[in-house]
Amino acid sequence: MRAFVYDQARELDASAFADYLDPRTTAVISIDMHRGHLDDSPDCPCPAPRARELVAPIDAFHDQVRALGGRIVHVKSVLRPGGADDVGGIPSAWRRTFPLHIGPIPNADAHAIEGSPWTEWVTRVEPGDLRVENKRRLSAFYPTDLDFLLRNQRITTVVLDGGFTDCCVLNTAFDANNHNYRVIVLRDLVRGTDAHLEAAALSMVSLHLGLVMESADLLDQWRANRA
């Protein structure tokens, strides 16, 4: 089975990772594929332009997952209007630190506001999919009910795709690991701040948190296990 360890393709013994590879106890967690990150406009409130190219491949992957009977949980940031969870209280750190690197973000205050277009999904959400729509900071787990949902569905493995490999995806991988889920991050279906931090985040996952794989390789494993 092919996986990536510290940025190198390696052939691993799939039987040593059998607990990672059962689609019946797996959920795909798709992170923050919404217009507030992906919109190609100057007033995009928290731009993640590198992730735009993921929309079609993620949709295609999710279709394969659904065809195999797997579950998909779409998670996105939504903030209460009026700023009670963020700018009207204790503001998110990134609002001051990220502009030190990329420059001013003029419309940042509009980020993720409930009921605004910035919270609309860009990837496709099908009726049978699950949604977590109150991510407030970086993790898909806190302060949402994702862990509650996954336990209730007896999920033991999470497969991550989506936005900001070195931020929300990596944070979610840490949290999933601490809650004892088996973690797989799909390197072809995540994008980071830039290629350097993206690769570094994937290396961290591969050393400390779980498996880094290509989506096609994971689908092959699932199909083989099912046969």
Next chain:
Amino acid sequence: MRAFVYDQARELDASAFADYLDPRTTAVISIDMHRGHLDDSPDCPCPAPRARELVAPIDAFHDQVRALGGRIVHVKSVLRPGGADDVGGIPSAWRRTFPLHIGPIPNADAHAIEGSPWTEWVTRVEPGDLRVENKRRLSAFYPTDLDFLLRNQRITTVVLDGGFTDCCVLNTAFDANNHNYRVIVLRDLVRGTDAHLEAAALSMVSLHLGLVMESADLLDQWRANRA
């Protein structure tokens, strides 16, 4: 005020980060400076050799913090004997993934076992310091009572030092951020798997999570604020 943004020294306006710089509402969280990571022996169960050089500088920094009236919380991994939280249940992911990179770790099963020498502190713990001694995975926050303790002490800023910049330190920075603490990571007092991942983790902190500073610069700020 000097801070590091994506690995570059920058001069930031301290007044824009005033909420980060009050020692009275700050706790230093010192992570995993114990023999299980730092022992220089072949049976060290989870070796972090790069962090050994931190012992004296961290002790010196902590003395300065104590002299300024700051609080220090030492956090370390401790696992129940018999493996009930780890190898006897759902094992930590790193046990399978980290050896893919560094090779076999012969004594890994002895890591952090309660009552064993591998849980002994290497840095100095003074009677007035606080301790969190049931870290079970990577974060200092879950499933420990660190958040409970910090809230009870009305701490709003955490300053991180200690071991594995790209693992437990970074995970703790993510968790602190999600719980709305102001986060500072001291780049001279943390060490990672290697120089590359260490620098990348600090870059991630500087973009998404808070401030990356040298300990001497932070002490200068605290002294200036106090005067």
Next chain:
Amino acid sequence: MRAFVYDQARELDASAFADYLDPRTTAVISIDMHRGHLDDSPDCPCPAPRARELVAPIDAFHDQVRALGGRIVHVKSVLRPGGADDVGGIPSAWRRTFPLHIGPIPNADAHAIEGSPWTEWVTRVEPGDLRVENKRRLSAFYPTDLDFLLRNQRITTVVLDGGFTDCCVLNTAFDANNHNYRVIVLRDLVRGTDAHLEAAALSMVSLHLGLVMESADLLDQWRANRA
């Protein structure tokens, strides 16, 4: 200041409870005042008929709170369609135990389903109020983001009104207490399964968790503190 200790009206020294009585750091948490509990129809999925009489008095109290500048958080149960958090996973215990006492609940499976009329608020929700709309079991705190929201607003006292004194209200009081909020339960604005368990739950609150007061007495204290 009048409060109730183990079902007896007592005159307490307000200065000994000053930290409970500042409206600026207080949020009223109004629990489960929705049609799924309050509808007067045979297909009400989780009937709490005793709480119907609270609708007008709670609305009137909330108006007073708003006039004094206080914050109100409305919390309600909402479950994902398809049962993923409950009957389609690990079902809530009350589904089997409550009917042992009150007999079959024919429409229980419809309880709290997202998008159904059973999740509509019965008490009035004003635009400036806050909402937590993903209570999944009994507590207003887990697995919701209520604690995250309250911390972000620097709330330190919670005042509880609403439904099932001996169930969701009592559970929320326990959780608030464990998170170190000061807790007040308004005995005239909560209702339980029956008068006996209602009184017993309030007695438990008064001994272990905080203050049991009448809403008029609390408003008097707030007005006095403000003057």
Next chain:
Amino acid sequence: MRAFVYDQARELDASAFADYLDPRTTAVISIDMHRGHLDDSPDCPCPAPRARELVAPIDAFHDQVRALGGRIVHVKSVLRPGGADDVGGIPSAWRRTFPLHIGPIPNADAHAIEGSPWTEWVTRVEPGDLRVENKRRLSAFYPTDLDFLLRNQRITTVVLDGGFTDCCVLNTAFDANNHNYRVIVLRDLVRGTDAHLEAAALSMVSLHLGLVMESADLLDQWRANRA
């Protein structure tokens, strides 16, 4: 199968509660059977005299559980010396409210202090048992690692015995329920503030949270299931 619903013995269909009755996925959680509650001396810091009679019966029950291969988790309150989690920060509510009912508790500040005799177990703890020794407030779940431990051991049912039926036991039952554990409270092996609140708390458990049983009846069920 005999169980108690709102204080009445009832004959329930055991097959309808099969998920509650498998000893292999069950842990007994024994709550706060330590000297700080049970010591028969005037300086007992948080007296629970009614629970003293439970020591021998709980020890006998635990021996039966061990003989059947069940797991036992002993949980107790321990507070950091110096008061950092309680009297030196945001003090526990009971310190002000409980004396309103029972009068002054002269030695309350000594309650549960780490390293003091008041944290010594009174019931027997065997080497194979598990311990959670950082309960800080009322629940056995927060801010401890009990949930982490139980998940790691794939426990799905908890059986509660120990002290203060209407306080820590009831709070733990609520938390266990919210985390989707099946909950059984043993009415012969818990004691409350007084007989009235004890019975009321058990009634609440029986309506909302799970099963109230006698320990002998539960052992009979386990033995029958095992045969």
